[in-house]
Amino acid sequence: MSLRPIASVCFLATVSAFTANAQSVPAERANEARIDKLLKQMTLEEKMNLIRGDVEPAATNQGQAGYLPGVPRLGVPFLRFADGPPGVLTRIAGQAQTATMGVAATWSAKDAEANGVAIGREARSLGIDVVLQPFINIDRDITFARGYNTLGEDPYLSGVMAAGEVRGEQAQGVMSQAKHYVAYDSDSYNIFVDQQALHEVYVAPFEATIKAGVASIMCSYNKVNGAFACGNADTLKTILRDELGFKGFVTSDWGGVHNVHFINQGLTMEMPGEVPADSPFAGMMKTYFRTRPEDTGAPSKPNLAALAGMLGGTIPEETKGGGMDMNAFPMDSDNATMRSALKDGSITEATVTAAARLVLYEIDRFGYLDGKQKHNVTAQDLEGNGKIIEKTAEDAAVLLKNEGGVLPLKKDASFALIGPTAGQVAAIGTFGERSPGMPERQVGPLEALKKLAPGAKVSFAVADDMTGVPIGAGMLSHDGKPGLERVNEKGVKSVDATLDFTKTNGKALPPNSVVTWKGEVTVAKAGAYWFYLQLLGTRGILSIDGKEVGRSGAVKGTVHGDVQHATQDNGLPTTDGLDNVRRAVELTAGKHAIEVVTSIDTSSAPVQVRLNWMTPEARERDHAAAIAAAKNAGTAVVFVWTRDKPHFELPGEQDKLIEEIAAVNPNTVVVLNTSQPVAMPWIDKVKGVVEMWWPGDEGGVAEAKTLLGLNNPGGKLPMTWGKELTDYAANSPAHPERSTKGVDGKTTFSEGVLVGYRWFDDQKIEPLFPFGYGLSYTKFAMSGLTVKAAGDGGVDVSVKVKNTGSVRGDEVPQVYLDAPATRPAGVQFAPRTLVGFDRVTLEAGEERGVTLHVAPRAFEYWSVDKKQWVKPGGQRTMMVGSSSRELPLNAVVPE
CATH class of the missing domain: 2.60.120.380 (Jelly Rolls)
Incomplete structure (x- = not known):
């Protein structure tokens, strides 16, 4: 792989070309008459083949997560479903993209859409029809084993980024499946959340994807207020269908069905459906939508050893655990199948037909009935997608500390790069449900930096040799x-x-x-x-x-x-x-x-x-060599990593390594490859910290360019970075009901709408770094705030942003709305709530006016009593700045 500078204009031109060359799908609406005609020709079993997964024949199976047989007799094609995010997971390695939290850190809807383009293009190359992403649960609890895969803690930010990704994916002729609906924001499987918080926080990002035209939604494993999410009439019928008007299909998470009658409560499709007998999942996933006679043999047991291996095991540095506990996974709760339910009348064929219609609706809308699918495997656009990945990794960089201008590094200086992720790029962090990446394309930060700064004196010490x-x-x-x-x-x-x-x-x-x-x-x-x-x-x-x-x-x-x-x-x-x-x-x-x-x-x-x-x-020799390398260099750059196991902590002896290096070199910089906040006991002893997330295959180049100032970091934190784990609402010792363990087996989101920065603001807790925070190699100033009423009932917020420094850079003006002066009884409001943002690029000395539209919904709350959105009375104030805690401008919202 070559090292190549990627200009923003080239990046946007590439994305535009991708989108322009895509098929003109999906259509706004499907052909209802065509769908009705097809359904009338189908047998019951053919309709079942549209709502129940099966095993693809070995000759064509691409090792994807799911397969829907379709109805070949009537020209209704099969569908392949592939895991993410990010990227596409099949038997053929796909390119590793920047981690979802890194995409969120760009605070750029353009970047989100570009990543959707890359995902959609990759899916087409690999013969996939449905990509199981975006992952838009809320990063409510940073100890949640899957929280690293979200788009951050704020529902508005998550929704904007998710909608962008959906547009990019579906413009390539690939269906998106937003997941996991809903309140899947804890390792607990028994969640209780009030209706105001459910609507305003947890449903909100899904509503954004629905407005973007998302084809499908995946329901989650957990119970929500007493009923499993995949069989919950309140969330699936009342909210998703009636309130949000969703027209697509709802797929269960794999093994998320526990009763065949979930179809009566709003579920469309069971996945994986039929499970191979030799699968390690066979003992834990029953096929409820089965119409053939039940197997009479003894039920198999889960292959726990195989499942443990699949989840990655515990590497030597991860001595304190973390990750998913398969023992807590909800197991089968009922024995009735579709065969018996149809026979006793508890499920009717009309219900099956209605479910099949929802799937057929999207198949027609995407042109799949007219041959617009692509099931053959062809070469991936490695260079085109690679440009998107590198640009995203650069835009995701968040500069957390830069004391004395230790960064950027001077190209003729002496510095030591230390750590295994200095020699190799930490492309994916943890394997999970994502593209595995292509090691042959990966360039480590060390190699990239040497090529970009040939005049520098660079040494390397692995410290923790992972190859041995x-x-x-x-x-x-x-x-x-x-x-x-x-x-x-x-x-x-x-x-x-x-x-x-x-x-x-x-x-x-x-x-x-x-x-x-x-x-x-x-x-x-x-x-x-x-x-x-x-x-x-x-x-x-x-x-x-x-x-x-x-x-x-x-x-x-x-x-x-x-x-x-x-x-x-x-x-x-x-x-x-x-x-x-x-x-x-x-x-x-x-x-x-x-x-x-x-x-x-x-x-x-x-x-x-x-x-x-x-x-x-x-190991002792390698550790000593790292300290010596740092001592003999002008600047020591320590690369540290985590796979989010353990939580809020760097694995192994990385904290100790940083402390010891900082003790011998006053110019110590830390590069983080994480996806969640970690404790920083050494923060006052180092001069620089930059968060690079898990940056994808092209991330080593992005990291080197960021350190050298060839990329000016402009990313912002998509979550609050607390000083202590107990600072977070979900981990507060005073509220055990909020934790994974909960109280009496119930986890209650008793913080309501006060998620993330809202909790820190409400409780006046000082974070280490606030939500929306990120420094730059230049300086910015904002002025001239005006707020004007818009025709749709919202407002337009205008502000001038000026680059007052000496180099080109990006700034993200953020708009927050305060709580109303008069608060209705029993209604919860956060002190301030994000309602708008944009990312702008400015040359040194350039000033530009930015106008952000704030939709009417931002001013409303969900009324539990009225079961509708209500606008409260009282004065409201808009605040604008560069983070949730740096808001120098404010203006009263016009009545």
Whole structure:
């Protein structure tokens, strides 16, 4: 991959070209008469094939999350559903895009739409019809295992960005599926939330996507006020259909159906529907929309080991846990199926027809009945999408601290880059439901910086070597003889001095090889040894002393075709592009039994297997080398990372590393690759901090350009960065009912509308960095605020923004509305609420007027008593500035 400067104008031109070349879909409305005619020709079972997932035939299966059979007899095509966000997850690796929280940090609807364009184009390339994104739950609880994948804590920001993404995706002829509806904002599965907060906070982003024409919505796993979200008449019928006028289809989250009668409460489609018998999900996901006779055999049990492997396991730095608890997942709650329900009349064929009609409506609206689908796999637009990814990563950069102008780095200076994510880009953070990325396209910040600043004196210290070295031949034996015993799929035995079979050393094994290695490893001293099972083209399990230590995450019957992706188990692949199963094992001095067992994935790629490790002594040497490198450099740049496990904390000894480096180098800069806030015990000891999120395949270049000032960071925080975890509403010790554990098994969002910065403002809690915060390498001033009534009942807010510094940069004027002077009894208001924003680029010295429209809804609240939106009386004030806590301009809203 080449290093290339990407100008904003080129970026926007590229996006415009993408959109212009897209198919003219979706149509505003479908052909109702055509749909009616098709439904009249369908049998009951054919209608079921429009509302129940199935298993795609192996010959064409792309390993996507879901498959809908369609009705081939009548020309109704099948649909493929693929996971995200971001990007597209199939058996073929897609490009890694900037993490969703990074997209939110751009505060740019243009960037959001461009990312939608890239996602839609990638989906078309990979033969996908429905992309399971945007993810628009609220980042209410930063300990929520999936909170990192949201678009931030504010419903307005989330809605604007989500709507932009939907427009970009669907302009490519691909259906978007907004998820997860609704109040899926905690690891608890039993949520209680009042109707005002439900409407104003949790439903609001979904309403924005509906206005953008989203084709489908995914209902969530949790209960909402006592009923499962996928069978909740209040949220699915009253709110989604009646109040919001949604015309598309509602798909269950995978395994989110617990009763066939959910279809009577507003559910359209069951996913995954039929589950392969050998899938690890078979024991935990029942097919309720089944019309054939029930299986009479004993029910299978979930393959917990396989599921644990799929979720990534615990790498050595993540000693404090985090992540999803599969034991808490709601299991089946009823035995009746569609077959029995139709027979006893509790579900009618008319209900099935109505559900099938909703799906057929979108199939027709998108032109799929007229052949506008694309199911063949073709080359991805790596360069075109790559430009979008790099531009997004640059726009997402948030400068949190810049004491003494330590940044940007001078191109002829001396600096040390420290940390594994300095050598390799932290493209995806955690594998999850997203594009796995392409290691062959990834350029690390170190390499990028050397090319962009050839006159600089650059050193590198890995500090935490995640690739390690092969276990030496002198430490491996079997039956008292040197080397490990190898047994292949035919039972043929041989001996290998080391376990190191890769393309790098020219010893990769033939495709579809199945091999087991057994023997002993001898260690001289007791201690924590970090073992790295590294694979590609195969799956593997590592056992020590007869106990399974770790396994690769590719699992047959799950969501990406049983193909082992290089980024799956460690986030960072090895430096030569292998998947990396890393585990810490305490060993006593002496011999220990060791076994590696492989099995076939479906890639048919050469089988690569290597067993590396890092001894305690090697780790100590690397740590010392990092301190020495920092001491001998003019500036020390420490790259730190997290996969959001543990929460609100950097994994391993990264905090200690920063402290020690800052002690030997007064010019220490920290680059964060995270997706949620982390504690910063070292914040007063370093001069610079820049948040780069998980920036995608092209992020290493974006990081280098940001450090060097070739990109002026203009991103803003999409969440409040607290000083303590307990500062957040969901984690307040005074309110245990709000936590995941809740009280008496119930989690109550008792903070109401006071989510994120609203809670901090209401409780007068000083954050470390406020919502909407972000510095720049230049300075800006705002003036001339005016607020005028608009014809639609809203207002137009105008402000002048001036770049008072010496370099080009971006600013985001943010508009907040205060609470009404007169508050109706029983109605909750935040001290201030975001109601408008825009991102503007200004040359040095340039001033520009910006006008932002604030819609009438911003002035209304949801009346629980009246069950409608109501505008309160009393004076309101608009405030404008650069963050939720920096609002120097204000003006009274005209009556």
